[in-house]
Amino acid sequence: MGEAIDKKDREAALQGMGCSRKRKEDARFVQGTGRYTDDIKLPGMLHADMVRSPYAHARIKSINKDEALALPGVIAVLTAEDLKPLSLHWMPTLAGDVQAVLADEKVHFQYQEVAVVIAEDRYIAADAVDLVQVEYEELPPLIDPHKALAPDAPILREDLVGKMEGAHSVRKHDNHIFNWQAGEKEATARVFQHADVVVSQDMYYHRVHPCPLETCGSVASFDKVNGHLTVYLTSQAPHVVRTVVSMLSGIPESKVRIVSPDIGGGFGNKVGIYPGYVCAIVASIVLGVPVKWVEDRMENLSTTAFARDYHMTGEIAADKDGRIKALRVNVLADHGAFDACADPSKFPAGLMHICTGSYDVPVAHVNVDGVYTNKAPGGVAYRCSFRVTEAVYVIERTMDVLAQKLNIDKAEIRRRNFVRPEQFPYDTCLGWQLDSGDYHTALDKVLYAVDYRALRKEQEEKRARGELMGIGLVTFTEIVGAGPSRNCDILGVGMFDSAEIRVHPTGSVMARMGTITQGQGHQTTYAQIIASELGIASDDISIEEGDTDTAPYGLGTYGSRSTPVGGAATAVAARKIKAKAKKIAAHLLEVSENDLDWDVDRFKVKGVPGQEKTMKEIAWAAYNDVPEGMEPGLEAVDYYDPPNFTYPYGVYLCVVDIDKDTGETSVRRFYALDDCGTRINPMIIEGQIHGGLNEGFAVAMGQELPFDKQGNLLGNTLMDYFVPTFVETPHWETDYTVTPSPHHPIGAKGVAESPHVGSIPCFTSAIVDAFAHLGVTHMDMPHNAYRVWQQIQELGITE
Amino acid sequence: MQVDLDKEFTLPGSVTQGWMFLQNIPGVASCMPGAEITDEIDDSNYKGKVKAKIGPATMAFNGDIVIKNVDPEQKTLHMIGKGQDTKGTSSATMDLTAWIIDGEDGKSVLKGQAAVIVTGKAASLGGRMMTQVADQILNQFGKNFANNVAAMGDSEAADEAKEALAEQPKELNGLAFAWSVFIGWIKSLFNKKATS
Numbered sequence: 001m002g003e004a005i006d007k008k009d010r011e012a013a014l015q016g017m018g019c020s021r022k023r024k025e026d027a028r029f030v031q032g033t034g035r036y037t038d039d040i041k042l043p044g045m046l047h048a049d050m051v052r053s054p055y056a057h058a059r060i061k062s063i064n065k066d067e068a069l070a071l072p073g074v075i076a077v078l079t080a081e082d083l084k085p086l087s088l089h090w091m092p093t094l095a096g097d098v099q100a101v102l103a104d105e106k107v108h109f110q111y112q113e114v115a116v117v118i119a120e121d122r123y124i125a126a127d128a129v130d131l132v133q134v135e136y137e138e139l140p141p142l143i144d145p146h147k148a149l150a151p152d153a154p155i156l157r158e159d160l161v162g163k164m165e166g167a168h169s170v171r172k173h174d175n176h177i178f179n180w181q182a183g184e185k186e187a188t189a190r191v192f193q194h195a196d197v198v199v200s201q202d203m204y205y206h207r208v209h210p211c212p213l214e215t216c217g218s219v220a221s222f223d224k225v226n227g228h229l230t231v232y233l234t235s236q237a238p239h240v241v242r243t244v245v246s247m248l249s250g251i252p253e254s255k256v257r258i259v260s261p262d263i264g265g266g267f268g269n270k271v272g273i274y275p276g277y278v279c280a281i282v283a284s285i286v287l288g289v290p291v292k293w294v295e296d297r298m299e300n301l302s303t304t305a306f307a308r309d310y311h312m313t314g315e316i317a318a319d320k321d322g323r324i325k326a327l328r329v330n331v332l333a334d335h336g337a338f339d340a341c342a343d344p345s346k347f348p349a350g351l352m353h354i355c356t357g358s359y360d361v362p363v364a365h366v367n368v369d370g371v372y373t374n375k376a377p378g379g380v381a382y383r384c385s386f387r388v389t390e391a392v393y394v395i396e397r398t399m400d401v402l403a404q405k406l407n408i409d410k411a412e413i414r415r416r417n418f419v420r421p422e423q424f425p426y427d428t429c430l431g432w433q434l435d436s437g438d439y440h441t442a443l444d445k446v447l448y449a450v451d452y453r454a455l456r457k458e459q460e461e462k463r464a465r466g467e468l469m470g471i472g473l474v475t476f477t478e479i480v481g482a483g484p485s486r487n488c489d490i491l492g493v494g495m496f497d498s499a500e501i502r503v504h505p506t507g508s509v510m511a512r513m514g515t516i517t518q519g520q521g522h523q524t525t526y527a528q529i530i531a532s533e534l535g536i537a538s539d540d541i542s543i544e545e546g547d548t549d550t551a552p553y554g555l556g557t558y559g560s561r562s563t564p565v566g567g568a569a570t571a572v573a574a575r576k577i578k579a580k581a582k583k584i585a586a587h588l589l590e591v592s593e594n595d596l597d598w599d600v601d602r603f604k605v606k607g608v609p610g611q612e613k614t615m616k617e618i619a620w621a622a623y624n625d626v627p628e629g630m631e632p633g634l635e636a637v638d639y640y641d642p643p644n645f646t647y648p649y650g651v652y653l654c655v656v657d658i659d660k661d662t663g664e665t666s667v668r669r670f671y672a673l674d675d676c677g678t679r680i681n682p683m684i685i686e687g688q689i690h691g692g693l694n695e696g697f698a699v700a701m702g703q704e705l706p707f708d709k710q711g712n713l714l715g716n717t718l719m720d721y722f723v724p725t726f727v728e729t730p731h732w733e734t735d736y737t738v739t740p741s742p743h744h745p746i747g748a749k750g751v752a753e754s755p756h757v758g759s760i761p762c763f764t765s766a767i768v769d770a771f772a773h774l775g776v777t778h779m780d781m782p783h784n785a786y787r788v789w790q791q792i793q794e795l796g797i798t799e
Numbered sequence: 800m801q802v803d804l805d806k807e808f809t810l811p812g813s814v815t816q817g818w819m820f821l822q823n824i825p826g827v828a829s830c831m832p833g834a835e836i837t838d839e840i841d842d843s844n845y846k847g848k849v850k851a852k853i854g855p856a857t858m859a860f861n862g863d864i865v866i867k868n869v870d871p872e873q874k875t876l877h878m879i880g881k882g883q884d885t886k887g888t889s890s891a892t893m894d895l896t897a898w899i900i901d902g903e904d905g906k907s908v909l910k911g912q913a914a915v916i917v918t919g920k921a922a923s924l925g926g927r928m929m930t931q932v933a934d935q936i937l938n939q940f941g942k943n944f945a946n947n948v949a950a951m952g953d954s955e956a957a958d959e960a961k962e963a964l965a966e967q968p969k970e971l972n973g974l975a976f977a978w979s980v981f982i983g984w985i986k987s988l989f990n991k992k993a994t995s
Contacts, residue, residue, distance in 0.1 A: 051887070052888075054883075054887065054888050054889050054890055054918055054919025054920065055890070055918055055919070056918075110918070110919070130885075130886040130887070130888075132887070133887060134887050136883075138890075298923075302923075708800045708801070708922065708926070709801065710800060710801070710916060710918050710922070711918075712800050712917075712918055712919070712922035712923055712926065713923055714800070714922065714923060714926045716923055717923070717924065719924075
């Protein structure tokens with residue numbers, strides 16, 4: 001009994017996996033001592049600001065810098081002409097396209113970078129921007145992607161005219177980027193021809209932006225004496241940035257140091273490489289002094305990576321009982337003026353082919369066409385880097401439409417089509433292998449928790465009284481943890497990740513990873529993994545990321561990949577250390593390794609109480625008393641190439657009441673059950689889910705980047721762009737089941753994206769459900785009061 | 800951002816008087832609050848500028864005015880104005896057709912159709928007020944135009960009109976303007992309700 005208590009106490013003292021350990025990051029954040037890129041001030045530092053285009057599509061006739069250069073304090077004004085000799089006026093994108101750093105003869109979207117002003121302070125730079133005179137000749141803009149491939153459409157990318165061999169496929173028009181397909185087209189079509197029931201639904205997943213609290217920026221500092229370039233950067237992938245900077249600048253990678261300091265939210269917005277970074281770097285190299293560029297809010301919303309902008313059609317062929325026989329998805333993807341997505345090279349539409357969802361779909365076909373328009377580039381951001389949000393939206397919406405057509409309850413139709421627990425690992429018809437899941441249990445748990453039957457009864461009564469109440473349901477499956485290098489790479493670098501752990505003589509630990517935290521709490525959770533693996537208290541473990549001079553190479557943090565990939569590397573590296581520690585323990589205890597048992601924080605000799613060595617003792621011995629032939633020290637590195645993605649899933653249910661006179665929606669209840677496999681820190685998971693639900697709520701209910709016919713962006717200030725505060729945010733109820741990933745070292749799956757991916761179609765499902773009895777099958781987002789009110793007017797259901 | 804406007808103003812003079820003034824391009828331009836012709840290149844090409852101050856923001860547009868057609872038979876003027884703000888962040892074009900027809904009691908009526916296209920920051924930041932702002936600018940324009948026509952004579956009314964013209968603000972300015980925009984917007988809400 002005493003031993004058991006002792007063991008429990010020792011376990012608790014570690015604050016390892018499963019413990020709601022308080023975030024180690026928060027002490028500095030709540031005291032205002034976080035260090036962000038804009039906090040970095042270097043001696044002699046200059047400031048950059050951008051001259052941007054007021055037009056969406058125009059030819060640049062002339063740029064006159066004279067007045068700007070005459071302003072005291074202005075050091076330089078650079079245009080594409082100035083970058084040309086360095087071949088830096090264009091740069092490669094992560095998607096195999098090129099992107100103008102500064103507009104070269106033409107502007108392709110409103111707010112595009114046309115010139116950069118370098119000045120002694122930020123204010124002078126901003127004043128000088130106004131003094132740069134640019135003469136434009138307006139060209140007809142292409143805003144509607146549906147018109148992009150018309151024979152008479154204005155051609156945007158003159159640099160690509162005639163180049164019909166694209167990075168991903170043959171291009172069928174000068175405004176065409178790629179065609180990408182997955183699955184079996186003919187076989188799917190055959191099933192559709194003979195199906196009992198076919199449903200088809202068009203939907204637009206609008207253009208949004210993650211709008212992180214901190215905008216993007218960089219401080220570049222080139223040391224002319226030793227040729228070293230240091231760049232402080234708001235980057236979710238500093239190592240990849242180092243590789244790209246080295247490739248572009250010709251500076252050896254060993255002399256390029258990228259530091260991602262504290263980051264105020266990324267959500268995919270900080271994966272890309274932006275013209276401002278390049279300009280700051282070029283300016284620093286040319287001038288030999290540090291140069292800072294930090295964008296303002298309008299610049300952030302207007303030009304840095306947006307998300308979505310998918311025009312989709314979902315079609316399901318089913319039998320009369322609602323069992324899916326085939327799925328077909330067609331997408332027109334608006335990528336803006338340059339294809340600057342950050343997808344794995346093989347997948348220009350990301351992981352869109354996860355769109356079979358949680359369902360046993362016999363055959364499917366996905367077709368995606370990407371096109372250019374006069375809008376800012378990007379397309380991969382917002383708590384889901386790889387189009388999983390779009391995939392989940394299209395399948396979940398279309399499932400609702402099928403349920404409605406067959407008059408089967410939307411929970412029941414999902415249950416009938418779920419992949420069953422005994423089918424895992426389940427190979428989807430589009431090529432993924434779902435690792436583990438128990439969807440039925442999750443669904444039942446949620447329906448029971450909310451008393452689904454009572455809700456439906458209440459809805460029936462309300463409908464009879466003419467009131468609008470909607471129940472939304474989503475049963476999503478995510479795909480995260482990119483990814484196995486056999487199908488995932490960025491610029492040819494496999495999407496592995498890494499951890500390097502050093503145990504010091506006194507038993508404390510320093511660990512560095514190739515990922516980078518931006519709010520995820522890595523300093524807290526990685527330490528918990530190591531604590532459980534090595535029996536060293538979390539508080540004695542320091543985690544460091546983001547400095548490419550010290551951290552091992554990794555692909556960074558986005559797409560919920562840190563725990564599935566970086567977390568796995570951490571566990572495996574810790575196990576390498578543990579294996580060595582076991583040898584040292586056997587040596588110290590003069591027994592064979594086979595005679596040792598691991599017990600929380602020590603190795604014990606089997607059956608001999610008291611004969612034991614703690615990790616602390618072993619760590620000390622590693623530096624002075626190792627077995628003969630063994631090198632001293634206790635450290636390990638692991639580069640983890642995951643065998644598969646992980647597939648977290650969840651069941652979300654939402655109840656809304658809609659005011660018939662104003663169109664105002666009140667989210668009465670939102671119940672989110674997530675299964676992310678092994679739970680490392682339940683408190684952090686809860687925080688991640690709350691954050692993701694909030695963002696999902698924002699996207700579904702208000703956020704959008706709308707353009708008018710001239711290509712003016714009409715939503716790029718916080719006057720228009722909806723960021724929910726405490727006032728608007730609904731109350732969230734969370735729940736969980738645990739189905740560990742069978743291939744992950746600790747069974748964890750990743751969680752940050754799930755609440756975003758899952759909640760958005762759930763809100764739409766609820767809003768549409770409020771009108772379903774009136775024949776409405778779909779309403780496009782955002783579901784703001786005005787748009788809902790328009791639906792009410794259209795139906796003519798006001799008194 | 801495109802706004803289409805259809806306006807008409809009663810003029811206190813005859814069709815001939817109205818038409819006479821409509822052909823006076825610098826005079827017509829000066830009816831636009833904050834606008835003036837800075838250079839007369841030839842009969843159909845002018846350079847001008849518009850200065851607008853709304854709240855803390857001042858926008859100065861420099862631009863070209865091209866007279867596309869003057870039709871004395873129909874008493875119709877077609878002009879296109881195109882300008883860019885001096886900071887290079889916004890631009891605006893206006894395609895305007897104006898004509899004079901007979902009114903009641905010996906008066907005449909100025910009718911106008913305008914398509915205003917605004918791009919850049921002005922559209923991003925001011926898009927939702929654009930219709931009201933353009934409407935108010937044109938209302939002010941109509942008043943000034945009418946006063947100019949009235950001021951053509953020697954009567955007491957003409958003197959009053961001259962006085963009114965002298966007192967008109969030299970730039971599109973400030974609170975009074977913002978207030979009239981606001982009132983216009985409120986009115987439009989009620990109008991919609993009444994007609995729908």
